[in-house]
Amino acid sequence: MQKKLIVLAVAAALTAPTLALADNANITFYGKAHLSLDSNNGNAGTTATGTKNGLNLTSNSSRFGLKGAEDLGGGVNAIYQYETEVLAQGGNSLLGAQRDTYLGLKGGLGTVVAGRLPLANMYANDANFFGDKVGDAGNMTAGGFGGNGAIAVPSRSGRAIGYMSPAFSGMTVTAGFVPNSAQSLSGAFPAGTTPATTNFTGGATQNQADKASSFALRAAYDQDGIFGAFNYLNLGVAGVNVANGSLTGGAAAGAKVTVTSFAGGYSFGVAQVRAQYVLTDANAAATANVLAGRTGMKQGVFTVGGQYKLSETGAINAQVAKAGDVTVSGASQANSGATLLAVGYDYSLSKRTTVYGAYAKVSNKANAAFSATGYAHGGLTTPGAGNSPSALSVGVIHNF
Numbered sequence: 001m002q003k004k005l006i007v008l009a010v011a012a013a014l015t016a017p018t019l020a021l022a023d024n025a026n027i028t029f030y031g032k033a034h035l036s037l038d039s040n041n042g043n044a045g046t047t048a049t050g051t052k053n054g055l056n057l058t059s060n061s062s063r064f065g066l067k068g069a070e071d072l073g074g075g076v077n078a079i080y081q082y083e084t085e086v087l088a089q090g091g092n093s094l095l096g097a098q099r100d101t102y103l104g105l106k107g108g109l110g111t112v113v114a115g116r117l118p119l120a121n122m123y124a125n126d127a128n129f130f131g132d133k134v135g136d137a138g139n140m141t142a143g144g145f146g147g148n149g150a151i152a153v154p155s156r157s158g159r160a161i162g163y164m165s166p167a168f169s170g171m172t173v174t175a176g177f178v179p180n181s182a183q184s185l186s187g188a189f190p191a192g193t194t195p196a197t198t199n200f201t202g203g204a205t206q207n208q209a210d211k212a213s214s215f216a217l218r219a220a221y222d223q224d225g226i227f228g229a230f231n232y233l234n235l236g237v238a239g240v241n242v243a244n245g246s247l248t249g250g251a252a253a254g255a256k257v258t259v260t261s262f263a264g265g266y267s268f269g270v271a272q273v274r275a276q277y278v279l280t281d282a283n284a285a286a287t288a289n290v291l292a293g294r295t296g297m298k299q300g301v302f303t304v305g306g307q308y309k310l311s312e313t314g315a316i317n318a319q320v321a322k323a324g325d326v327t328v329s330g331a332s333q334a335n336s337g338a339t340l341l342a343v344g345y346d347y348s349l350s351k352r353t354t355v356y357g358a359y360a361k362v363s364n365k366a367n368a369a370f371s372a373t374g375y376a377h378g379g380l381t382t383p384g385a386g387n388s389p390s391a392l393s394v395g396v397i398h399n400f
Contacts, residue, residue, distance in 0.1 A: 026068035034060040034132060035088050036395030038373065042361075044384030052380050060132045060395065061376045062088035063099055069106070076107040100156065110165045117160040117176060120153040122218050123231040124375070126263035127276035129305045129317040131376055134391040135342025135360030138375035140301045140321040141261075141278040146336045147323070147362075147370030148385070151257055151282050151297070153235070155376070157214070170223025176216035180236055212236035212256065225267040227274065233259040255286035273306040298327040299336075313348045317358075323370065335365035340372065354397045361390035 036058050043052035065083030072078055080103045085096030104113030120142035128137040144152030157178050165173040214236050220229040235257045258281045265274030277300060284295045305319025319342050326336040344358030360372040366386045373379030373391045383389035 026070055027066055028068055029064075029066050030400065031064040031086070032062055032397065032399050033086075033088055034062045034395065034397045036060055036133070036393045038134060038379060038391045038393045040373065040380060040389065040391050042383065042387050042389040043380055044387050045382065052383070056379060057089045058373075058377060058379050058393075059086070059088040059096075060378055060397075061099075062086045064095075065099070072105075074107075076105060079104050079106050079111070079113070098158075102162075104162075108166065110163055112161070112163050114161045116156050116158045117162045119155060119157045119160075119176075119216070119233070119235075120259075121155045122174070122176070122216060122233070123229070123259070123261040123263070123276075123278065124155070126227075126229045126231075126261065127265065127274035127303045127305055127319070129274075129307055129319050130342045130344065130358060130360070133342075133344065133356070133358050133360075133395070134373050134377055134379065134393045135319070135340060135344070135358060136375045136377050137276075137303050137305075137319065137321050137340070139362070139371050139373075140323050140338070140340050141276070141303065142375065143370050145280070145282070145297050145299050145326050146333075146368045146385075147338060147364065148368075151280075151286060153233070153257070153259060153280070170226075171219070171221045174216075174218040174220075176214075178214040178236075180213045212254070225269075225272075227263070227265040227267070229261070229263040231259065231261040233257075235259070255283065257282045257286050271306060271308045273304070275302070275304040277302050295329045300324045305342075315346045317344045317346065318342065323368070325365075333367065336367045338362055338364045338368040338370040340370065342372075352399045356395055356397070358393045358395070359391070360393075361388065363388050 038056045038058055040053050040056055045052050062085065063083055064086050065081060067079070067081040067083075069077045069079045082101050083099040085099055087094060087096050098116055100116060100118065102113035102115030102117060104111060120138065124138040124141050125131050130136050131138075138155070139147075142153045142155070144150045160176055160178045162174065162176045214234065216231070216233045218229065218231045221227065236255065259278065260281075261276060261278045263274065263276035265272060279298065279300045282297045287297050301321060301323045303319060303321040305317070307315050307317045309315045319340075321340040323337045323339075326333045340360065340362045342358065342360040344356055346354055346356045348354050362370050362372045362383070364370055364383070364386055369383055369385045369387070371379075371381045371383055372389045374381035379391070380389070
């Protein structure tokens with residue numbers, strides 16, 4: 001009898017995990033492992049481990065996630081996703097920054113989600129053939145005025161609410177909203193002041209609760225080889241928490257940054273081309289910590305790129321992104337623009353695994369400091385003003 005009880009106990013222990021997984025059969029595990037060896041040149045300064053030039057092993061937004069859906073009936077599904085960056089190159093911890101993470105509902109009228117959602121990522125990849133690699137176009141389109149990180153648009157925002165319409169003949173509409181609330185506070189107010197009455201210029205982590213909320217709108221068409229997209233972001237600078245993704249630089253009350261983007265492209269089967277124009281416009285309050293007394297800043301970035309498939313397994317990629325000079329108080333600031341050039345070759349070893357080589361170079365004017373290896377690539381982001389950073393990279397990508 002005692003032996004039978006022991007056998008039953010062991011059987012129960014072994015089957016419990018199986019039953020638990022069966023209960024959660026809607027879970028899908030997925031991810032991407034992406035490592036590259038980069039040879040960096042043209043950067044000024046040093047890091048804790050040496051100069052900013054030389055060889056570097058980079059993780060390139062490697063990630064791990066789980067997602068799922070549950071049929072609630074009536075054509076409605078509950079959906080969720082949890083995704084995090086993985087530091088595949090090694091370090092003191094395995095996990096890095098939180099990526100797209102949300103809970104929501106999906107039905108015939110569209111999808112509504114809430115959590116950590118795309119911000120600059122809404123438009124940064126509309127004409128980007130080097131996403132996650134050296135030469136990522138996001139270095140230019142979301143890199144901040146002059147590439148110095150001043151009022152740079154983060155790739156994602158926390159505490160966001162989003163809606164995506166069903167596709168109508170290739171057309172989809174996406175809307176986003178980030179409410180401003182007491183939770184946007186990430187620093188203490190100066191003694192004797194209150195959020196309702198005080199306009200003070202705080203640091204990048206000292207936000208005020210009276211900043212405006214943030215809104216985003218996207219309309220995209222993708223069908224029969226034709227692609228087009230329009231994006232408009234109206235961002236209250238301190239309306240989102242810096243720790244969860246907000247505009248850097250600090251600002252006074254009423255600070256606003258708008259981003260307007262137009263993109264288009266065409267696929268010829270063995271080849272495709274895309275182009276995009278992005279205009280970032282910060283009002284006077286948003287620039288308070290950057291250029292005191294100025295009435296605002298603007299900068300436009302034009303990107304064009306393409307891909308040509310040499311075979312079923314090999315493809316050549318190339319793109320150029322050009323940032324015009326920054327306009328401050330209506331006047332163009334000399335030598336504040338830059339040009340990014342990227343070329344590369346991808347070779348698919350299988351449906352899941354790709355190896356590649358890529359080269360990127362930024363030609364910064366004297367007052368610009370755009371990076372060739374930042375944004376989703378996760379490499380160096382501060383080359384120094386007037387320098388022309390470049391990187392030669394070989395990498396491997398495995399999707400699972």
